[in-house]
Amino acid sequence: MFEKIKEIICQYVEADPSEITPDSKFRDDLGFNSYDIMCMLGDAESEFDIEIGQEDALKCSTVGELADYFSKLTQD
Amino acid sequence: MNELKTVKDLVYRADKLYGDGVFVREYRNKSFCDTSFSEFRKMCDSVAVWIKENFTGNVHIALAGSTSLGYLVSALGIQVSGNVAVPIDTANSAERIADEVNRSDSEALFLDGSHIGDAEKISRLCPNVKYFVSISGNYDSMLSLDQILSQYSGLVPETDVKESDLSAIFFTSGTTGQSKGVMLSHGNLIDNTTCHKDPNYVGKKMLSVLPVHHVYCFTCDILCSLWNGVTVCVNDSLMRIPRNLKLFQPEFTTFVPMIASTILSKMEMAVQKTGISEEEAKKQIFGDNFEIIFSGGAYLSPEVTKGYKKFGIEISQGYGMTECSPRICTGEKNCKNAESVGKIVDRCEVKIVDGEIWVKSKSVMQGYYKNPEETAKSLTPDGWLMTGDLGHMDSEGYLYITGRKKNLIILSNGENVSPEEIENKFAVFAPVKEIVVYADGETITAQVYPDPEYTSSDIKAEINKKIEEVNSSFPSAKRIQKVIFRDTEFPKTASRKIIRAEVI
Numbered sequence: 001m002f003e004k005i006k007e008i009i010c011q012y013v014e015a016d017p018s019e020i021t022p023d024s025k026f027r028d029d030l031g032f033n034s035y036d037i038m039c040m041l042g043d044a045e046s047e048f049d050i051e052i053g054q055e056d057a058l059k060c061s062t063v064g065e066l067a068d069y070f071s072k073l074t075q076d
Numbered sequence: 077m078n079e080l081k082t083v084k085d086l087v088y089r090a091d092k093l094y095g096d097g098v099f100v101r102e103y104r105n106k107s108f109c110d111t112s113f114s115e116f117r118k119m120c121d122s123v124a125v126w127i128k129e130n131f132t133g134n135v136h137i138a139l140a141g142s143t144s145l146g147y148l149v150s151a152l153g154i155q156v157s158g159n160v161a162v163p164i165d166t167a168n169s170a171e172r173i174a175d176e177v178n179r180s181d182s183e184a185l186f187l188d189g190s191h192i193g194d195a196e197k198i199s200r201l202c203p204n205v206k207y208f209v210s211i212s213g214n215y216d217s218m219l220s221l222d223q224i225l226s227q228y229s230g231l232v233p234e235t236d237v238k239e240s241d242l243s244a245i246f247f248t249s250g251t252t253g254q255s256k257g258v259m260l261s262h263g264n265l266i267d268n269t270t271c272h273k274d275p276n277y278v279g280k281k282m283l284s285v286l287p288v289h290h291v292y293c294f295t296c297d298i299l300c301s302l303w304n305g306v307t308v309c310v311n312d313s314l315m316r317i318p319r320n321l322k323l324f325q326p327e328f329t330t331f332v333p334m335i336a337s338t339i340l341s342k343m344e345m346a347v348q349k350t351g352i353s354e355e356e357a358k359k360q361i362f363g364d365n366f367e368i369i370f371s372g373g374a375y376l377s378p379e380v381t382k383g384y385k386k387f388g389i390e391i392s393q394g395y396g397m398t399e400c401s402p403r404i405c406t407g408e409k410n411c412k413n414a415e416s417v418g419k420i421v422d423r424c425e426v427k428i429v430d431g432e433i434w435v436k437s438k439s440v441m442q443g444y445y446k447n448p449e450e451t452a453k454s455l456t457p458d459g460w461l462m463t464g465d466l467g468h469m470d471s472e473g474y475l476y477i478t479g480r481k482k483n484l485i486i487l488s489n490g491e492n493v494s495p496e497e498i499e500n501k502f503a504v505f506a507p508v509k510e511i512v513v514y515a516d517g518e519t520i521t522a523q524v525y526p527d528p529e530y531t532s533s534d535i536k537a538e539i540n541k542k543i544e545e546v547n548s549s550f551p552s553a554k555r556i557q558k559v560i561f562r563d564t565e566f567p568k569t570a571s572r573k574i575i576r577a578e579v580i
Contacts, residue, residue: 010345010349011342011345011346011349012338012341012342012345013345014345028528028529031529033334033338035314035334035335035338036338036341038313038314038315038317039315039317039318039338039339039342040315041315042313042315042316042317042318042319043318043319045315045316045319046319052315054313054314054315
């Protein structure tokens with residue numbers, strides 16, 4: 001899950017995949033703007049075939065938090 | 077029916093001309109749900125009959141929701157009935173929704189699923205609201221649109237709607253003070269819908285991504301699609317734009333510049349990282365049919381326009397304001413001048429008074445609802461709308477915006493300097509995250525918030541170099557003479573606009 005999220009992240013921002021950790025913050029560490037985040041969530045929905053609650057997903061500020069949130073959805 | 081004067085005429089004309097063609101396409105439960113122009117007209121009629129049966133006289137009805145078939149049927153049904161639709165910002169709190177419902181004298185409120193939980197609170201705050209209607213889904217305690225549509229199915233309202241009748245009240249936020257309700261008549265909306273001769277769009281698809289409570293979306297996406305026989309594909313969430321572009325394969329869309337920039341970076345990144353061609357990247361993101369993006373709502377950097385050109389996509393800028401229903405200029409295919417905000421639309425007179433753009437046309441609002449003081453500040457007695465924007469036009473009818481009148485710097489030597497004209501030069505300069513230009517006495521000063529994400533050995537030196545470069549492109553009166561670096565963002569409004577008054 002974490003690896004796939006990293007792949008999606010790299011479609012939006014100039015980031016070295018080896019430097020993305022579960023603690024990386026979308027805005028502060030990876031340079032996402034508010035709309036980049038939205039678009040990335042949409043891609044993740046298609047990739048993992050899940051339905052994301054926009055408000056819940058936007059509460060996740062780090063890559064690790066988002067991976068946990070997606071994991072819960074895929075288990076459901 | 078020979079003449080097109082009201083929104084009702086528009087809905088009926090679309091039924092007659094485009095009948096079984098698809099007007100609204102949604103993607104629900106992994107399949108397309110289509111509604112034809114004819115079905116849409118019938119649904120609007122049902123809502124109109126319900127209104128006629130349950131209210132006497134002219135009534136204002138508010139709506140809080142995002143674009144969906146149900147929302148559009150409700151809004152246009154209200155207008156077909158000859159009454160007034162009041163679209164309210166969905167991002168508002170329950171208190172703010174209630175405030176705008178009360179200030180617009182609305183007597184009913186249509187709510188979509190995301191606001192159902194607020195209904196009880198709004199109901200306590202809005203004693204004059206007789207009905208709450210759920211746009212999506214059925215709830216025990218509330219009337220639903222589904223019930224109205226099934227109960228009044230096949231009925232046709234008896235209405236006499238006039239061109240001069242009030243059709244909608246749209247709230248404008250502005251950067252200061254309370255929101256104002258812009259009153260638009262049927263004549264205003266129809267004039268703006270038909271103010272530009274579009275190419276033959278019949279049967280083409282557009283992806284509607286902007287909030288429908290803004291008149292930009294309401295007129296350009298919805299009413300223009302009824303006029304031109306276009307299918308409106310509903311983008312159900314901002315986060316699903318890339319998915320929906322692929323899914324619906326539209327020919328065109330309307331964006332605001334921020335969305336356009338993000339999607340452009342995504343395409344550039346795809347080319348850079350995977351080595352695919354520009355044409356392939358365009359296909360991957362926009363699908364097989366895509367032709368043109370119409371942009372409005374904020375400043376579009378010519379760099380973004382150039383960026384899209386590399387991918388064979390045209391992005392065309394327009395200009396307008398809620399008070400003008402909204403189009404004053406519209407982008408067009410093969411627009412010759414990327415620096416302009418487009419060509420002035422048909423039947424619209426524009427003149428420049430002391431540098432400010434004034435507009436007169438049938439699209440200009442009736443005034444602000446119950447606010448004669450503000451109306452008098454925006455409309456002259458002979459009907460000119462003072463836009464508050466500064467600019468100029470060329471002999472071919474292209475308009476150029478240089479800034480906002482209220483931000484204009486007037487130096488003691490009489491020189492006028494528009495801060496936006498200078499600030500826009502930094503729009504795509506990565507080291508500068510935010511910049512505000514103003515006069516400190518007689519000194520043109522720039523406060524700069526450098527981008528904390530930007531990696532550089534000396535970011536301030538890079539910024540200073542850019543300032544020198546920008547300065548050399550301006551006459552001496554417009555040059556930045558003093559630079560102040562700050563390490564925090566500028567104070568902003570709820571809609572993320574910088575509050576200049578707190579900076580200067």
